[in-house]
Every structure is written in C-alpha cells, then in structure tokens.
Amino acid sequence: MYRCTLLLCLSLGALVKCAAGSDWCYSGCEYSPTHWHEIPHSSCGGNRQSPIDIVTSHVKMDPHLDNFTFVNFSSQRVIKNIINTGHTVKCNLENDQVELSGGGLNGLYSTIQFHFHWGDTKHHPGSEHTVDGHRYSMEMHIVSLKTGLSVEEALNDPEGIAVLGFFINATEDGDMFGPWDSLTSYLVNLTDTDVTLHNISIDDLIGNVDRTRFYRYNGSLTTPNCSEAVVWTVFHEPINVNKKLIERFPVHMKVTNVYRPVQDLGTRHVFASPATPLPPGHSWCYDDHCEYSPSQWHLLPDSQCGGESQSPINIDTKHIVVDEHLDSLHLYKV
C-alpha cells in the first residue's frame, strides 16, 4: 500500500491522493501554485525548482552531454494504459521495458510514464518551460527513475528522476491522421479508469525531433510535492502537432492551463549539448566576471581556443632555434 501511494506520487498528476487533506490545483482552490509551498511536507518553496525560463544567452555548452540511448521507445507494445488523473492525461508504461541512458545522465534510468501540460481552448499556450520567454503550446514529459533505487529513494536522490521535456508547437496544417490523432482520440470521456492504448510508440509521438539538441539543468517535479530530485532534459526542437489536435486536450479533459509558472533559476546553470544552436555574442572576458573567463574560452560556440597551437606563448630564449631564412624586416612607407 505504501509503495502504491508513492507510485501515485510519482504519477505527477495524482498527487492529490498523497497530500491528504491538501488538495492542490493550478487555479481556483486554496493550494494554487503560489501556495504549493504551504502544503505539508512540500519542497515547492525550495531553491532548485522547476520549470524555468531557459535564457539561451546564458546557456553554456557542455561537451559531456553526449547522445542518449533509448530502449524500446520505438515499441508499440510498451504503453500499458492511458488515464485521466484530474490534473493531466498520463500514459503508464509496462514495467522494466523502457530505458534511458547516455545524454550526460549518470547511469541507467527506467522509464515509467509520460504525461502532458497544456493551455486553454483559446490557444493560450501551456508549456511549462519557456525559452527566452516564449511559451510553446504544450509540453510532454517522459518520466524515468534511476534503476536500482526504490521510488522513495529516487525522490530523495538529487539525480533520482530523469524527465525528458518535449515542446509541442501548434501548426495550422499538420498531419490530422497520425499518432497524435490516435492518442487524442482516447481523450473523449477519458476517466481515471485505465484504458488500454495500442499501436502507438513513444517514438511515433516524438517524430523527427533532433534528440542530440537539448538543454540540461537540475530541478524538481513540477507538481506538489515538488521533490528536488529531477535531472531535466528539455529538447531544443518542438514536436509539431496540428492545432486542432492540441485543442482536444483542454476540450475533452475539461481542465485548462495545467502548467506551473516558471521558477527562479537562482545560482543554477543551464547547459546545452554540443549540437544545440546557441545565440552568437556569448560574452567572454579576461577576468572571471562574465560567462566565459579564459579557462572556459574553449567552451564558446565554434571556439578553437582549446587547440594545440594557441597564442600567446612564453618565449624561452634558451630554447630558440636560429632560422637563416628569417632575414631583416624592411618597412616601407606606402
């Protein structure tokens, strides 16, 4: 029973059942986001909270953010069911079938579920993360637990949970009959009872998003109790979905604007994989009062500062070699 309750906690949507007597919401109740920190045992007032606004001019490239390895993301038999939690729509995955590693993550993670955040029927956007203040139409979160940890241990480990965030961009003329049509067709009259979902894979939903381009920072769950246990990956490229399919989320689920406002980054840093395009004009300087001091110049986009023939050097007169071709310089007036 205890484990079951904790699993409900991890569902990021059914937490109402965990915080007994402290029902939370996105608006219109006592515990709306600005009061989540008052919920008993809540971490929502902590200093590594999510989501955040990703300010691309402050993002640093990290060469350790290599490519991910995805196991069974392409399988059409691993999505166990789809459920209306009251706060979101969630797809649970078969146990121990779907895995995630690489991408700079520290070890192997077991993927357990994915769910969505959206705006309203008037096309007010509802992604949780924003990029340079821009909010996308929706955001999909794929949640994985570090293997070898119990759910409780994962929630108490600063790297216990890995969440992949994909932005969803509303298009005027996107595919109306693909996997997103299949998925959203389940939303009509969806209840908190499990509904079996077939013939869609996670890869089908992600489509051709370039998964080598992503941002990375340490944060939290974005619903109470906001455990600060999440290694966040937010992909640079959005998934494009026809706006008529996006409308189905607020229309059929009958809840709107299911996203938490952005939180302060504080002293944290956001990093980007080497393939992620970053804006030019990253500031460099000679002292350490800017983003890139000399010891970090090699991390600047397109930098050659880490090469083997760099300048300046110390000229050691004891080890110079005479070259007879180096005759006198002649200066001419032009």
Ligand SMILES: [Zn+2]
């Ligand atoms: Zn989420």
